[in-house]
Amino acid sequence: MNKIDIKWELVKDRKTLYKAFLSCKKTFWEEELDPYKWWIEDYESTRNWKNIHPYYCILWFYKNKVIAWISWNIFNIENIQVAGIWYLWVDKLSGMQHKWIWSLLLNRAESFIENNSKKIWAFFLESNKDIPELKIKSSVWFWEKQNYKKLDKFNYFSPCVKFDSHSGKPLLKEVPLEFMVKTIEKKVIEKNFIKKIISVVYKDWYYQKKEDFSNDSAFNKANKYIDTKLEEILKSL
Numbered sequence: 001m002n003k004i005d006i007k008w009e010l011v012k013d014r015k016t017l018y019k020a021f022l023s024c025k026k027t028f029w030e031e032e033l034d035p036y037k038w039w040i041e042d043y044e045s046t047r048n049w050k051n052i053h054p055y056y057c058i059l060w061f062y063k064n065k066v067i068a069w070i071s072w073n074i075f076n077i078e079n080i081q082v083a084g085i086w087y088l089w090v091d092k093l094s095g096m097q098h099k100w101i102w103s104l105l106l107n108r109a110e111s112f113i114e115n116n117s118k119k120i121w122a123f124f125l126e127s128n129k130d131i132p133e134l135k136i137k138s139s140v141w142f143w144e145k146q147n148y149k150k151l152d153k154f155n156y157f158s159p160c161v162k163f164d165s166h167s168g169k170p171l172l173k174e175v176p177l178e179f180m181v182k183t184i185e186k187k188v189i190e191k192n193f194i195k196k197i198i199s200v201v202y203k204d205w206y207y208q209k210k211e212d213f214s215n216d217s218a219f220n221k222a223n224k225y226i227d228t229k230l231e232e233i234l235k236s237l
Contacts, residue, residue, distance in 0.1 A: 008061070009061065010057075011056075067091050077193070081119045082124060084123075085125040088102065110123065122184060123181070128177065131176070140178050151180075151194070155233065155236045157175055160174055167218055168220070
């Protein structure tokens with residue numbers, strides 16, 4: 001298993017990042033916004049790793065083709081570093097779509113993160129749940145096998161991130177997800193700290209930009225909706 005000639009490359013330019021986009025652009029449901037726009041924004045805002053939440057992306061090559069990739073951000077909260085994993089994807093057409101390859105690649109990425117983050121305490125992610133109407137299948141079982149834990153009796157979801165530019169009304173419903181955490185060396189993370197992680201994710205990733213709306217009222221209404229969803233989540237934790 002470990003002898004397979006898989007080479008990896010840390011993304012350091014837009015051209016390489018675009019390879020990642022092309023390799024998995026068909027995996028997103030139709031109503032979602034263009035993921036490449038998000039990735040470019042994330043990459044450009046964290047280029048040279050000087051941003052408060054540095055962005056990383058690794059591509060894996062097999063026989064000179066991109067077969068898989070993973071991306072994450074490093075969050076420094078109260079002088080504690082945690083890694084937020086956003087995407088782990090393996091190309092179904094590559095012939096490498098095996099359960100063990102997912103585990104192998106994740107293990108390599110986690111090792112890279114730990115070796116390059118001196119104070120890393122934990123990993124976290126938003127895992128898919130079964131949503132038949134959106135043709136989304138649960139990935140919770142996979143992450144549980146990688147020692148990621150769910151939070152008991154916790155209702156977590158991704159808010160709508162697509163709004164009417166004139167009225168500020170959400171155009172889609174929020175998507176239920178499973179917030180999962182994996183700690184390093186049996187470290188303990190208190191609920192209040194998890195609340196801070198979730199708040200950072202919401203405010204830095206889900207808050208809307210003013211230039212995307214035609215008026216201040218619509219802009220404020222959209223972000224008020226996100227604030228309300230965040231408040232609901234934190235109350236359930």
